[in-house]
Amino acid sequence: MDRELTLMAVHAHPDDEVIGTGGILAKYTAQGIRTVLVTCTNGEQGDGPGGVKPGEPGHDDAAVAERRLAELRESVAHLGIDHLELLGYRDSGMDGWDGNGHPDAFANVPVETAAGRLAALMERYRPQVVVTYDENGNYGHPDHIQAHRIAVAAAEKTGIPDKFYYTAVPREGIRQMFEFMRANGMAPDDFELPDDFGTPDELITSVVDVSPYVENKLKALAAHASQGENIPFLRMPPEAQHQAFSREYFIRTTSRVAAPDHEDDLFAGLR
Ligand SMILES: [Zn+2]
Numbered sequence: 412m413d414r415e416l417t418l419m420a421v422h423a424h425p426d427d428e429v430i431g432t433g434g435i436l437a438k439y440t441a442q443g444i445r446t447v448l449v450t451c452t453n454g455e456q457g458d459g460p461g462g463v464k465p466g467e468p469g470h471d472d473a474a475v476a477e478r479r480l481a482e483l484r485e486s487v488a489h490l491g492i493d494h495l496e497l498l499g500y501r502d503s504g505m506d507g508w509d510g511n512g513h514p515d516a517f518a519n520v521p522v523e524t525a526a527g528r529l530a531a532l533m534e535r536y537r538p539q540v541v542v543t544y545d546e547n548g549n550y551g552h553p554d555h556i557q558a559h560r561i562a563v564a565a566a567e568k569t570g571i572p573d574k575f576y577y578t579a580v581p582r583e584g585i586r587q588m589f590e591f592m593r594a595n596g597m598a599p600d601d602f603e604l605p606d607d608f609g610t611p612d613e614l615i616t617s618v619v620d621v622s623p624y625v626e627n628k629l630k631a632l633a634a635h636a637s638q639g640e641n642i643p644f645l646r647m648p649p650e651a652q653h654q655a656f657s658r659e660y661f662i663r664t665t666s667r668v669a670a671p672d673h674e675d676d677l678f679a680g681l682r
Pocket of ligand 1: 423424427552555
């Protein structure tokens with residue numbers, strides 16, 4: 412291999428890096444692999460001080476963005492990520508929010524324009540492995556869907572990544588965790604897990620053990636304190652946090668190198 416091994420994760424908002432990919436970012440950095448986090452928006456549509464929601468009086472987009480980018484830098488430090496790249500687009504807000512209509516919202520930027528900027532980063536870092544969301548943005552957030560679209564387009568345009576992945580939440584694992592929480596009185600009584608929640612387990616190709624990095628993930632998540640109200644993981648008991656955070660799951664959509672159908676290393680075939 413004459414290229415430095417490099418992992419690039421493409422995420423929508425400050426805080427998205429932790430739950431599904433914080434462990435691989437920490438683990439591969441520790442192995443000497445170069446890690447690059449691309450965060451597409453500034454998170455303007457997050458909560459303001461005191462939990463003020465976007466659109467409510469006192470919600471200051473610029474102040475929220477500044478705070479969240481500072482939290483992101485702290486999270487990046489806890490995970491040891493080598494390079495943080497900010498595309499600086501405006502957060503579109505959750506599906507159906509007023510922010511969706513803002514002309515500068517990330518979801519309204521032409522895919523080609525944003526993909527061109529991401530392609531330039533792929534040219535600079537030349538990642539063999541790229542990770543982003545699935546075509547539904549994992550849960551339908553317009554910025555996650557847009558991040559997926561630009562990552563796919565940039566990968567196609569540059570032809571650089573050898574392996575391309577979507578993050579996944581295993582349906583069976585989530586069901587077991589929820590049952591564990593319910594049995595221990597930790598789940599809200601009025602909440603039922605939808606049957607179609609998460610990814611069918613048979614679609615998952617890659618499961619990475621990141622158990623030595625659970626503490627890094629927890630610290631990184633805690634760094635996003637201003638969004639704490641939206642991060643139920645922070646309020647889970649430690650056993651449940653460890654169960655939830657010790658493995659990360661992916662669907663491999665492309666591989667140009669020989670790698671097993673089921674692998675425990677995103678760099679399998681590249682080392
Ligand atoms: Zn997000």
